[in-house]
Amino acid sequence: MAQQHARHRIGILGAGNILGRYAEGLRTFPEFEVVRVADIDPTRAKQAADEYDIAAWGDGAELLADDTVEIVVNITPPQFHAKTVIAALESGKHVYVEKPLATTVAEAREVLDAATRGTALLGSAPDTFLGSAVQTARHAVDTGLIGDAVGATAFVRSSRAETWHPDPRAFYGAGGGPVLDMGPYYLAALVNCLGPVAQVAAATRIGAPTRKVTSPGRVVDEITVEVPTHASATLTFASGAIATTLMSFDVWDTELPRIEIYGTEGTLALPNPNFFDGDVRLKRHGDTDWQVLTPVTELFGAVDTPEQHRRGLGVRDLAGATEGGPHRANPHFAFHILDVLTSFETSQQQNRFVALESSCARPEPRAATALAAPVAP
Ligand SMILES: NC(=O)c1ccc[n+]([C@@H]2O[C@H](COP(=O)([O-])OP(=O)(O)OC[C@H]3O[C@@H](n4cnc5c(N)ncnc54)[C@H](O)[C@@H]3O)[C@@H](O)[C@H]2O)c1
CATH class of the missing domain: 3.40.50.720 (NAD(P)-binding Rossmann-like Domain)
Structure with a gap:
């Protein structure tokens, strides 16, 4: 039946x-x-x-x-x-x-x-860490494919909201900026893989003080920027891993990667954490080439298509929790991420390392299958 x-x-x-x-x-x-x-x-x-x-x-x-x-x-x-x-x-x-x-x-x-x-x-939100890419990276870290995680990098590039959002004011006001608007995707990926952050040291600033709005159907022509649009931070995780992050709406082009995680045995490269799926690549010491890991969960949508922009996995996670299932995109996880990201400004204003008061458990992994042997690209 x-x-x-x-x-x-x-x-x-x-x-x-x-x-x-x-x-x-x-x-x-x-x-x-x-x-x-x-x-x-x-x-x-x-x-x-x-x-x-x-x-x-x-x-x-x-x-x-x-x-x-x-x-x-x-x-x-x-x-x-x-x-x-x-x-x-x-x-x-x-x-x-x-x-x-x-x-x-x-x-x-x-x-x-x-x-x-x-x-x-x-x-x-964010719920993209529930997608196959971050889950595969998590599985790779947990199963020791890169040895002990020592460090990571995360680079948020410009989202250029003023070129596509009809009302981009929220991107440059309270709750916006690259740190709070895009940072949650990157932090969710890192905290899911490496655990909670213990301390943050950051420098932040506003880039251009105003932004010309060019989006179709725009409701304003210019925005005054109220929050930092360029931030550089060092995050020390409770595990001892150290991440270097750049979050900016002032970087108009770059060849920096999105997220990489460095271990004693090798490196993992993750795709854009704003999407659910994409290649997670591994290069272990001694390897001549990067290898694409087989995803450990089903894909949410076709890679490199608008399906990656759809939303709903986090709502399914919540609905599952109402039926007694694991609640991964839970408020303690979201609170810790916000606490980490808002501490960038505290660190800048007070010119010091900020020790985080909050913490969270790593969400339960979703891996449906054991990680298959890496497949060559
Ligand atoms: N737009 C995106 O690409 C995008 C992507 C990912 C996440 N988000 C997140 O989604 C949220 C919404 O973003 P958006 O771009 O759709 O915003 P938006 O400004 O386009 O739309 C927000 C809507 O909420 C309505 N609204 C405001 N206050 C309300 C209230 N008190 N009660 C009921 N309705 C109210 C507004 O009238 C408006 O229609 C934000 O948290 C944003 O970070 C947006």
């Missing part, structure tokens, strides 16, 4: 730029049904309902009052996350929120408190 899939009814809060990627991504999971979309601007909610064939639309209060909604997917801009996540949790709904968890550690702590107080579960 065919197995019946549990149906999880989802309400989306925030009908902006990333909505389509969630609407399309969630549709690929048979256990999900998006039953409502809400926005502070009702015309956006209605447009989204029409475009993605979602039965009900309205504002945030109507979403929380809708008893058919079990999971709220919160894709409002970062400065609204804390308030709207806490309200949804307090209404008894499970919540999956986009990154960053909040714009400050103080706000994020309130969110974490709300999540641990009640019975509703909170999941948070």
